Structures are given as structure tokens and as C-alpha cells.
Amino acid sequence: MLVLSGKEQQRVAFPNFGMTVEFLRVEGSRVRVGFDAPSHIGIQRGEQVEQMDLAGDRQLAGDLDDFGGTESNRKRNYDFRNRLNTANIAMNVLQKQLVAGLVDDAAATFSDALKMFSDVDHVVCNRFPVSAAKEKESDDRRALVVEGNANERELLAGYLRMCGYVVDTVQDGIDAMLYLANRSQRPDVVLLDMQVPRMDGANTVRAIRSNPAYQDIRIFAVSGLNRALTRVEIGHDGGVDGWLFESLEPAAFADEIDRCCPTV
Template identity: 30%
Template sequence: MLVISRKNEESICFPGTGIEVRILRPGPSKVRVGIKAPPEIPVLRGELELNGGVGDAEVAGIKSVMIVDDNWNEMKLLAGYLRLKKLEVQTAESGAVAMEQLLSGATPDVVLLDMMMPEYDGAWTINQLRSSPVTEKLKVFAVSGCDPDELNVPIGPSGVDGWYPKPLNPEKLANDLQRQAFLVTT
């Protein structure tokens, strides 16, 4: 392993690969790093590779997921991981875009919904989903840095089917989807 020191906004490039790693915000316990890579090169967090990684195991019973998130980087990383798990992934950058796609015929098995978006947030989106006969029974899992109580979004038939705190552990999410995505919510 090459160990190199970098200051804020300095980068490391891998010639001929199209990969660049940039230090965005150093901190006392974490460093925020930006990674630019060609779309055909998957970028994963190290702990996913170390813990058995993505392998060939697909999430049983789940074939497609819609990720609704206004943070393009988070959405791209999660979408890439789930695609490596052999899932079809659709994305939407807001609740309004997700509703448009869903009402136009998109039929994911599960929706992963960011609850904190600047426009058409998760609470608005879940209300729209549950009030439409086309989407009212769709499995929806919230992804948020907040508690459900803070956002006044119920867990159950009139709200979301489950809640995943950020920072999201994608391996746990994939395992949980395998176990519970099609359980009937009572």
C-alpha cells in the first residue's frame, strides 16, 4: 500500500485510468474524500470489500430498487453497490420526480427514500405514495439522519415500512431487504 500525505484540496491521480482522489475536508476523526472515476469502474467503501464484499449473491426476491435522494454522490454510491448485488436500480433526485416515474409505469420492488430533501421531501413523498392507488402498497424504506419522530412520519401502513439511519451501511441494508422486503406490514 502506498501511503502519501495530502493537504486540503490536493489530489492524487492515477494516470491512464481516469481516477482522481481529492482530499475535500480533513478532520480530527474523519477525512472527506472525493473520488472521480469512469462509470465502468465501481467505487466501493473498503469495509464492504473486506466483509465479503459484493460477491455474486443477489438480494433474494428483490429485483429492482428506486433510490430517491437529492445527494447525487450518495445516490451514485448506493446505486453502484446495489447494481453489484444484481439489482436493477432506478434513481430520482426528488419526491416529485419519483412520483412522476412511478405514476408513469416504473415498478420497483422497493423504494429507498431520503427523508431530508430540500424540495418534495420524504414526508411529502410518502403522503403522495400512500394516497395513490397505484403506489399505496409499494414497499418504502426511509433513509435519514433524523429520527422518525422528528419528521412526524409513521412506520407502518400509512407511512414507511422501515427506517435506516445515515450514515447508511449498504451491506446491512441489502441483507435486511433480503429478509424483510416482502413481509406484510400490519
């Protein structure tokens, strides 16, 4: 399950699905959440749930004819519509819970809804895959996410998997070093939270860079700290390949990695 710890202005994107979710404002027991979605995704206020118009679903069913007319594709269409409808209902329930001030219930519904949209996004991605050249390029890309916060760790790992990475996760620097020592196939990229417990990010960077066997690994620091305070340099030989601020959304993480390491 995808679980989030929401902060103001935090955004979650489903690129294949064309949808983003953003926490706009958090004030006590009231939370404002924004949903940016294609026109065929119906998102309504809670009091309108009972009056949902089926025309949108019929239009979506027509749009999904592009999947093809075989029995197998019709079953996929049916499954897609069911998943999408369930996710839409969850969004409406969420809205009603927020209006009623049921913040804890809304948080649980929000996590469930994001998982549902993630499933739909996965279906779209599989049905309309990237080009063969791009797909082959990403087949062997591997990433290790080193993050002490379980919610953030799984969110980032899940997004990178959707971007074509094979992803493993650990919770601190010591586990990261044990992972590297015990794997014959090492990651191309390490995303390292600079404040992980036990062995912090700066010491983990130094430990990785001191081992010649790990010289090909790209390291990206993930932190809200000023880099100067960590005494970590930018540079592949003795430091990190890039510095990513925690406030960046997952899509920006992936874009920055691709920009700095186009051949990974």
C-alpha cells in the first residue's frame, strides 16, 4: 500500500494517468486537497456522490474501445473501468470526510485512493508501453533507496519502479553498506537521505567512495539541509553526483537523475 505523510504543497503525480494530487493547505482538522485530472475523470464534492451522472462512465467506456475488440481486451477494459470507478468513489468519500472533519478517516481513504490510482496508472503504462529502445534502455537500471522514514521510502521507491528502475530499499547507512557488500549485482544509483539513523548520510558517502568496487555507483543525496552543513562535496570521485531537496516531488527526483546520468 502507498502511504503518505502529507505536507502543504506536497504533490503526487501519476504521469501515465495524467493526474496529480496536491495538499494545498493544512489547518488544524481541516485539509484542502487539490486534484488535477483529465476531463474524463469525474471528481465531485461529497454531497454530489448520490447524483453522479453515468454519462461520464459511458463516455469512458467508448474511449476505452481503443484497447481493441478481442475478448481479452474487453476483459481488460472492464477491469480498467472497475478500478477507475472504485478510485473515483474513494475520491468522493474522501471529500465528504474532509468536509465532516474526519481527518483520520480521510487520511486512510486518501492512501487507499492513491493506491487505486497507482493501479490504474500501472494498467495504462502496460497497455501503452514506452518505445522498444527506451524500454530496453531501462531494463537493467537499478536503484537503492536509503531512507529512514518508511512512508517516504516506499513513495519514492514506488515512483522509481514506475519509471523503469528495479528498486530495493534499506532504512539506514549500515544496512546500505551491508546491502552493497552482499550483492553481486549492485545498483546504478543510490538515493541517500542524509539524516538516516545509525550511520548518517555523510559517513555512508565516504564509506561507498572509499571502496574501489563501488566506483561506478552514482550517489544522489536527498536532504532538506544546507549542503555546506553536511561537509559533503559535489563530485563523483569523493562526494555525491547530485543534491536533491526533500521538497521535490517524485517526478522531479526521476527527472534530475535522468538529467545528470543520461546513460544510467
